[in-house]
Structures are given as structure tokens and as C-alpha cells.
Amino acid sequence: MGKLTKNQKLALEKIEAGKSYSLKEASALVKELTTTKFDASVDIDVRLGVDPRKANQMVRGVVSLPNGTGKTVRVLALCTPDAEADAKAAGADYVGLDEYIEKIKGGWTDVDVIITMPSIMGKIGALGRVLGPRGLMPNPKSGTVTNEVGKAVREVKQGKIDFKVDKFGIVHTSVGKVSFSADAIFENARTFIDTLIKLKPTSSKGEYVKSIYLSSTMSPGIKIDPKLVD
Secondary structure, eight states: OOOOOHHHHHHHHTSOTTOOBOHHHHHHHHHHHOOOSSOOEEEEEEEESOOTTSGGGOOEEEEEOTTOOSSOOOEEEEOOHHHHHHHHHTTOSEEESHHHHHHHHTTOOOOSEEEEOGGGHHHHGGGHHHHGGGTOOOOGGGTOBOSOHHHHHHHHHHTEEEEEOOTTSEEEEEEEETTSOHHHHHHHHHHHHHHHHHTOOTTOOSOSEEEEEEEETTSOOEEEOTTOOO
16 A cells, blocks of 8 residues: 555544444535545445346446536437537537447447437447447437437436446446535535445345445545444
């Protein structure tokens, strides 16, 4: 482990050894621990009692954070001409079809989310090798394949995120920025945790939420008591 900086030592001193905090306490504390000069992201890690290798225990979903993510999300809408005006009005950064498909085939992926329509998925399937590894492939389960393109763009811009448990049984996502108020961080994190709980697979036995940690970019993690998230 590398040598701790002065700021890192001061941050660690603010965390009580062995203590599990309530979500509300952690939402305020994470702001105190952050010393970066930029507006750091606030991240949450939840370890679940599931085996992701089993299809019936895969946890994946979407959630609209009530206070947004604080991030500028670049959205590409791959749609038919009749849906272009609606996508542009909703705030899509890039709107079109064939010209962007060709750009993606050439390696262009300077976007965060791609939204498209069911009728176009036949064309987009060939882009899987480029988009798949980058987590950009549109998926009906995440709401990025829909005939309501404008609505989908608007939701993503306002703070809708999709998440998926990794091979270690952990779900990791950002729930805001350090510049958010403690209440806004709390509301976003609680909404995310509530969504995870609703997605508990029926085949998951025993303890479902095993651990929760809240942190910001480069800050130590704050352990949260799963029973104290309200």
C-alpha cells in the first residue's frame, strides 16, 4: 500500500474504527472526507447475497435518481427520421442513423448512452463488438430500446441510470457529486438501495444485502449498516 497523504490521514481520522454508520450519517460524512479540488463523484458499493453465475440470480435494473447524477451525459439517439425532432427537443447530443452507424463501425464511441428503436436493432446488432465491451449496447431492459425515444433521452438526461451486479456479487454506481447537499446524496442513495431490494431474486436465500459502502473519488469508504438506510 502506498504512503498516505496528509489529507488521506485526516480523512481516515474522521471515520470511527469498526463503526457502521446510518445512510444519513454517511451522506453527510462523505462530504467532509473529500479533499479533491474537482467536484468528485459519490459512489456506492452494495455486496449482494446472490450468485451472478446463475441466470436466476442476476440482478440488473434501472433507477431514476431524484436529484440527478450531477454528470453531463452524452446521448446518441439512433432513430428513424420521424423521431429525430423529438430526440433533439429532449436534449440528445447526437441524432441520426446510418451516418452514426458507420462512425461507430470505424471506432467512434464518444458517448455515454445510446438510445434506439426496436425496428432499428437489426442494423445495430452488427455493432455489438464495438459497443458491447464499452457497455454501450442498447438494451430493452435498461429502457434504451424504445419507440418513445424523446422520453428515454429526457429520463437519461435527468438522472436515469442502469446497473448490473458484477461477477463478485457487487453492484457499483455513482449517486451524485460531492457538491450535492447531504440530503440530496441521501435521497439518491436510498432510492438506489430501495430499487435493489425490490429486485431481489426469489432464488436468493439468506441475507440479501450483505454490505454497503459510500465513498467519493479518492476518499476512504464509509461502512453503512444495511438496517439504517431510511
